[in-house]
Amino acid sequence: MHPADVMIKVMASQIKDGEVFLHGLASPMPALAMFLAKLTHAPNMVYLAVAEGIDPDPEKFKLYPSSADPRHAAGCIGIGELAEAFDLAAKGKVDGMFLGGAQIDKHANINLTCIGSYNKPKVKLPGGAAAAYLSPIVKKLILWTTNHSKRTFVEKLDFKTGIGYEKGKDKKVVVISNMAVFEAEERGLRLISVHPGFSIDDVLSEMSFEPVVDGYTTTQPPSDEEMKIIQKLDPENVRYLEFKK
């Protein structure tokens, strides 16, 4: 099974019925996960997205390479400006947001800005998008990376674009990689599960810091029924483009 499909299943399982979730640009897996949740265990979740369609119709949906593609809003019940979704987040009414991370530290803080120094970067990354604004104000922050490696899981970020674990705050931070799932705690990043096809050694040897390991499970992959849903929403496998060949 492709790790994208396992990651989509894990993302979907973070969404509870009735919750409000938002995804931004370059987010094919979060988009599919939001639909998967809506079509299975969370029919009343509220779907907000960068294409600005509120609750697009899954029957009319097909995944395209730009998350803002206007066709992603097909069959929606209304237009919700992203600015309005940000207002809702400021009111504490956005339950969850998905963000990528080029670098992730043991507190699940993220860097999406630059490799090297800000003023003279070795690599200028695309930028943090809504990370700095939303990461401190949503209740669930779902981070993902398709590149589980020492370059991603770093001891020290080159730039702090978004904030992960915050002590004493009602905020859950989950990190989903192509190999494993973690949750941020005061002690650090705790391993929750390892995806089928990977070993604990694969996971640990590709991290620059040691996560907290005190019992973990195998990640639950999508069922045949769930795979059918994902395939129907993304018949051309756009979700795999994000992975290094």
Add this chain to the structure above:
Amino acid sequence: MKDKLVDLDAAVDLVRSGDTLTFSGVSMVRKPMAFIAKLIQSGKKDFTIIDREPGMDFDILVAAGCVKCARAAMVGFELFGLAPNVRKAVQEGEIQFIEETCGAVVNGLRAGAMGLPFLPVKGIIGTDLVELHEKLGNWKIINDPFGGGEIVAVKAIVPDVAVIHVQKADRYGNASLEGSRFEDVYKAKAAKKLIITAEEMVPSDYFKENPERNTIPYCYTTAVVHVPEGAYPTACPNYYPPDYEEVLRYLKMCREGKVKEYIDEFIRRW
């Protein structure tokens, strides 16, 4: 209402070298590409460009050497990769890049539209962006005068010119955005000059029949230009989707060192 219908060249005449500009749309949607082609052709430069999450509009202006400073929360081509020319120019120190965060740039534009000096914006505190923007004088951490603690004050963004590509407009500059609006209404109202480029010209009765169609009324508009396919290769909702193959061709030519050839072709399109 005054007749504001002009051609692209006359609209470009409203822009001066050194201006701060903002454009409609995000990523590969409703970017005013025809206007940008004519702007490059005009030879004007030293622009500061501001937007939330731009893509090819920023990248091609930077490739053409028109940009002094770019300010955005994210610039790229999503699954197709980084913006090659922005990346190169920033890494080689040719342009200044100011990284924004969506909530701040949106509310900076809203403050501009509202005629306010700033808006308080939640979140952000604790990230490295604060120090960067405090140094530049764009943000300042203040205390909520009503006892809510520290909050970021984002200075109003007032671009010299906003260029907004819409689906429909009349010759007086009433404009209809269909589907996703992004921050385009705020950009239109924040800017000192507003240029509307439109897929289709409609009579004013189109708005009189249904006034809620009028998302940007004429009193904000400086000039309006009729430009069918004016957002191509980015999308114009209800008219055409993004042309992903064309965007990939641009990126391929950039990789092969042929961006100048692409720009020549891009200008000739209009």
